Amino acid sequence: MVHFAISLTIAILVFYAGKYIIRKLYNFVYGILHRRQVEASLSTFVLSLVRIVLYFILIVTVIGILGIETSSFLALFASAGVAIGMALSGTLQNFAGGVLILLLKPFKVGDYIEAQGFAGTVTRIEIFNTIICTPDNKSIIIPNGGLSTGSINNYSIQPYRRVDWTVGISYGESVDRARTLLLDLLRKDPRILWEEKTGMPSVKAPVVVVAELADSSVNLSVRAWVASADYWGVYFDHNEEFYNAITAAPGLSFPFPQLDVHMTAAPQEPRH
Structure with missing residues (x-):
């Protein structure tokens, strides 16, 4: 007791x-x-x-x-x-993934991400799933288990992004002339950055370089830095501008794929 x-x-x-x-x-x-x-x-x-x-x-x-x-x-x-x-192994994996995402914050609501074969803006982060909205306004529900263990490309983390275009001109046309024309178009756009900013890699003004001597064209690589929020607007706007400018410029044109075929007559066999 x-x-x-x-x-x-x-x-x-x-x-x-x-x-x-x-x-x-x-x-x-x-x-x-x-x-x-x-x-x-x-x-x-x-x-x-x-x-x-x-x-x-x-x-x-x-x-x-x-x-x-x-x-x-x-x-x-x-x-x-x-x-x-x-x-509940699958459910627990998704739950653990949700906890990790909410604690480590590899992305947040409003970020544009690419993961698990889908790309879109994060609209909601839940314990078991993350919901993103694609550019064509589809809601995609992605289990957090895969998100927490797979690769995530977050386009919104960095404040600035580089926009790349490929513009082809015909062989024999002036690269310098095309370069001047394309840079003049970029210079008119206030969204294009010409000076280095904080949070941006050490780069200078936009550049136009010869990227490839292709079968039917000389491919120019056009590169410019913009704020991440302006990326798609700048990309699509200048796609159209580059096309119109090259088409209208004398001495410049977009090449068409072509193939030179040389015909050789087969030797005649003697008849007996």
Whole structure:
């Protein structure tokens, strides 16, 4: 009886000390989540999970102090956990992926990303899935498990992007003339950057270089830097401008694929 009274007293002290430690750990985790600006739904879930796990450990510890056998209870709990984990392996993977995405933030709502074979603007990040909206206004639901383990191309992280065009001219035409024409068109666009900016690789003004001597054309590579938000507008606008300018410029033209065929008569065999 005395032994049980001592065990009970120790168990009560451990319980209240454990509650104090749990409260401190809870506040510590809350502070981390708050500083990282974790989404409210994930923050609530993580805090609840932390509280449940810590109280479970505390209760098992108190039961053990009272002399109650806990090994069978823990074995049963572990078996149930394994069974549930196997049944929900895909779901748990997506959940873990969602937690990682919300904590590490490889992208955020509003970013334009390319991942898992899809590209679009992130409209919502949920615990199990991420939803993106494609340029043609389709909503794509991507499981977070694949997102967290696969490659993600985030076009919105960097403030500036380089726009590349390939413009072909015919052989025998002046590269310098085409270069001057294309640079003049870029110079008229205020969205084109001509000086280095913070957050942008060390580059100079737009350039036009000979990229390839192809079968039917001399391919010029036109490169210019713009703000990421202006990328597609600049790209499509100058596609049309380059076409109109090359077509209208005297001495410049777009080549058509052509193939020179030389016919050689087969030798006549003598008749017998």
